[in-house]
Amino acid sequence: MTQDELKQQVAQAALDYIKPEIQSDAIIGVGTGSTANYFIDALAQYQGQFKGAVASSEATAERLKQHHIDVFDMNEVESLTVYVDGADEVNKQLELIKGGGGALTREKIVASIAKSFVCIADESKAVEVLGGFALPVEVIPMARAAVARKLVKLGGQPIYREGVVTDNGNDILDVHGLKITEAKQFEAELNAIVGVVTNGLFAQRPADVLLLATSEGVKTLSVINTSASAGEFY
Numbered sequence: 001m002t003q004d005e006l007k008q009q010v011a012q013a014a015l016d017y018i019k020p021e022i023q024s025d026a027i028i029g030v031g032t033g034s035t036a037n038y039f040i041d042a043l044a045q046y047q048g049q050f051k052g053a054v055a056s057s058e059a060t061a062e063r064l065k066q067h068h069i070d071v072f073d074m075n076e077v078e079s080l081t082v083y084v085d086g087a088d089e090v091n092k093q094l095e096l097i098k099g100g101g102g103a104l105t106r107e108k109i110v111a112s113i114a115k116s117f118v119c120i121a122d123e124s125k126a127v128e129v130l131g132g133f134a135l136p137v138e139v140i141p142m143a144r145a146a147v148a149r150k151l152v153k154l155g156g157q158p159i160y161r162e163g164v165v166t167d168n169g170n171d172i173l174d175v176h177g178l179k180i181t182e183a184k185q186f187e188a189e190l191n192a193i194v195g196v197v198t199n200g201l202f203a204q205r206p207a208d209v210l211l212l213a214t215s216e217g218v219k220t221l222s223v224i225n226t227s228a229s230a231g232e233f234y
């Protein structure tokens, strides 16, 4: 199976997984990226059977609207039934690196009000140690160089994602060369740098459930059964 087929398969699995939540009052949080796009396209078959969605990017909002799914401003919504999104890396604790598509800040905001976060990924995203994928950090443009110098002091090699402006009007630094073992602590440390809007580590709010597409089918991993099942995944 190609990576794209695995993404499609896991998106369908996510829909099956959240099916009991699809009810007339449900508002679903929707992530960004190619895996999330497959999920949106699958979700479209239930259009009209749930209240609507909150989008984690302008691109996702646009795709939802194309399927005639109502998109709510997050300020109008107190909580979400579930948040479904992809990831760039995931470890056994279901801590993630996200932001390859540049939507990390809104993704983290939307995930923060979800009752449950279902991460959908193909097996290439599963890692022992986070950091092989360069960690995206969203920065206020005037602080870009100052933040970059601080990231170097923390042991990273930040590269400016030139030509990319986030939906919030900010810049992105992709930090290479990290081996992130204490993800919660590192997430907090990065967020404390003045000029950082947020970083792509989802450790303080990891995924609750991981649906991982593998050549043997989609595997379901939750925080509770992580250690028991980890051997099957890595």
Ligand SMILES: O=C(CO)[C@H](O)[C@H](O)COP(=O)(O)O
Pocket (backbone or CB within 6 Å): 031, 032, 033, 034, 035, 036, 085, 086, 087, 088, 097, 098, 099, 100, 101, 102, 103, 104, 107
């Ligand atoms: O965090 C993200 C976007 O900001 C995506 O979830 C992540 O980049 C994975 O993307 P894809 O599903 O295209 O592999």
